Amino acid sequence: MATDVVLSVRNLNAGHGGLAVVRDVDLSVARGQVVALLGPNGAGKTTILQTIAGLLPAISGEMLVVGRSPSVRRPHIIARHGLAYVPDSRCLFRSLSVRQNLALAARRSRSDIDSVFQYMPELGRLAKRDAGLLSGGEQQMLAIGRALLTRPTLLMIDELSMGLAPVIVERLLAMVRTVADDLGLSVLFVEQHVRMALGVADSAYVISHGRLITHGSAVDVNDQIEAIEASYLGDVSDASTPNRRTRGLTSEETTG
Numbered sequence: 001m002a003t004d005v006v007l008s009v010r011n012l013n014a015g016h017g018g019l020a021v022v023r024d025v026d027l028s029v030a031r032g033q034v035v036a037l038l039g040p041n042g043a044g045k046t047t048i049l050q051t052i053a054g055l056l057p058a059i060s061g062e063m064l065v066v067g068r069s070p071s072v073r074r075p076h077i078i079a080r081h082g083l084a085y086v087p088d089s090r091c092l093f094r095s096l097s098v099r100q101n102l103a104l105a106a107r108r109s110r111s112d113i114d115s116v117f118q119y120m121p122e123l124g125r126l127a128k129r130d131a132g133l134l135s136g137g138e139q140q141m142l143a144i145g146r147a148l149l150t151r152p153t154l155l156m157i158d159e160l161s162m163g164l165a166p167v168i169v170e171r172l173l174a175m176v177r178t179v180a181d182d183l184g185l186s187v188l189f190v191e192q193h194v195r196m197a198l199g200v201a202d203s204a205y206v207i208s209h210g211r212l213i214t215h216g217s218a219v220d221v222n223d224q225i226e227a228i229e230a231s232y233l234g235d236v237s238d239a240s241t242p243n244r245r246t247r248g249l250t251s252e253e254t255t256g
Helices: 045-052 075-080 098-105 110-119 121-125 136-148 166-183 194-200 218-222 225-231 251-255
Strands: 005-016 019-030 034-038 058-065 083-086 154-157 186-190 203-208 211-217
Touching: 005 045, 005 186, 019 034, 019 045, 019 186, 019 203, 019 211, 034 045, 034 166, 034 194, 045 058, 045 186, 075 083, 083 136, 098 110, 098 136, 110 121, 110 136, 110 166, 121 136, 136 154, 136 166, 154 166, 166 186, 166 194, 194 218, 194 225, 203 218, 203 225, 211 218, 218 225
Parallel strands: 034 186, 034 203, 083 154, 154 186
Antiparallel strands: 005 019, 005 058, 203 211
């Protein structure tokens, strides 16, 4: 396996209580790559991220996460090895200030926290404000900033745009792209704004009804944009014709 593969998932079946929500999913993220995971609500995107992070057990399949395939998949161990996961709830300490939230994740010094402010100057101006008083976009910046301070190899962000105006989403996505490029960071993110996501991603995977329906470079997946957006409304019939470098729908996937 290539040494620059940070995340490799093969034939993943995962869900809750032994009931599979995600079936036979393959995906990978290379070092320094930004990858979008797209699909309608209920498609299984969060289940995939939670399984990678060790928050849910895999029913079957193989995973290599930040270069490791541990026999005991515990979240704190996976995080220690270089995975940072930003859940859709953001999980901030609302009664603590911005700086205090960041200090909990900083490993060395105040200069580490200041490095976050370079990418997110809004947080620098709000350093003394309680996290619970921030806007939704500011809270998402804080959650991402806190994750960056753990110095991860792989950053996963679930529902980056949840509850945010499109103009804020566009800024956040641009910031994530800049951070990834500057730090050589690998990113896997879930996003509902398909066109915006493809504008910053290197590649993308599209999930529907727990199955991978297409994947490829962001440019190639963008060629199928209308079919992908139709899948958000429950109609994936137009996506049945693959292009040269993406995997199209099979008859099993359109009925599953």
